[in-house]
Amino acid sequence: MSAPPAPSVPPVPPYGPYREDCPWCGSRRLRGRPRGDGPRQGAPHRSVLARCSDCRHVFHNPLLTPGPEHPAVRAGARLRHGLAARALIRHCPEPESWLDVGTGDADFPHTARTHFPYTSFDGLDPTRRVLRARAAERVEEAFVGRLTDPHIAARLRGRYDVVSLFQHLERVPDPRAELWAALRVLRPGGHLLVDAADPRRLLLGHPVGLSAELVARGCTVLTGSRAHRVIARKDASAP
Ligand SMILES: [Zn+2]
Structure with missing residues (x-):
């Protein structure tokens, strides 16, 4: 068949x-x-x-x-996907629900699943590639659009234990609005994973304002200020 x-x-x-x-x-x-x-x-x-x-x-x-990456780039990315997933285990070992934003073909959920076998992964992407990813059973639910789209924001509000932005903030025209929208779909106590730059090409920290922005929005930042990967917990008192 x-x-x-x-x-x-x-x-x-x-x-x-x-x-x-x-x-x-x-x-x-x-x-x-x-x-x-x-x-x-x-x-x-x-x-x-x-x-x-x-x-x-x-x-x-x-x-x-948004479009498919070169196969060599995707192969390199798999390694980093695994490292990012493992970095989260320490802080959040058993999330039930996880949204990967800008997921494309859902390469990140596909790799992260090996470390989180009981987690339900959903994917959001502005392209229809995410539908193909769902057809391949890489994500359970697929959403075509952006986090900042009102209908997406309303539907997903407060729903996820983990939201990941993997090399996503450097691809959107308004990264701050994207970050706020990501926090809104996270439930209180949930974890945000931001991988903010591509160290294969440039070894850089995340934006100076990122940690401050997260703290101002009611989060506790769990990683160092110069890390390219940021994990933050949304506190129960966050708006
Ligand atoms: Zn700047």
Whole structure:
């Protein structure tokens, strides 16, 4: 018996517009610029990781339009997915429900599941790739959209023991709004996992403002301030 055909994924243009300012703090002191662009072509040929000199936020510039990664990149990512999952075990050994945001083909839940066999993983992604991931039984529920979409936010509010943002904040136009939205879908006492930069290319800490932002939103940050991976617990008193 053959499996039903996977939902097709329409082609998308490779890059969004180039940004002159930091999506986290608005500073225009950015390091790292895309090469090969020209006014006549209108769009750069490739995206690079840019870093804000003021707040250390790292982001893809121009923003990458969501799409499948190169197979070699995905192979490298599997190792990091395993490390991130194991880092969470110490703080949250038996979550019941987990939402992976920007999950794509659900590579992260697929790896994390080996460490959390009793956890129910859901996936959220702006593309229909997440439906394909559900068809492949990599996630139990699939949501197409963004955390900041009102209908998604309302439906998922306070629902998850763990929310993971794996190299996601550097891919969205408003990372702060995305972070707030992630905290709203977390239940009180739940854990947020943010993997904020790609150390295969750049060894960087997370944005200076990230920990402060999390504390201000009623979280306890459980990892060091210079770690590229941040684990925080949403306190019971958080809004
Ligand atoms: Zn900045």
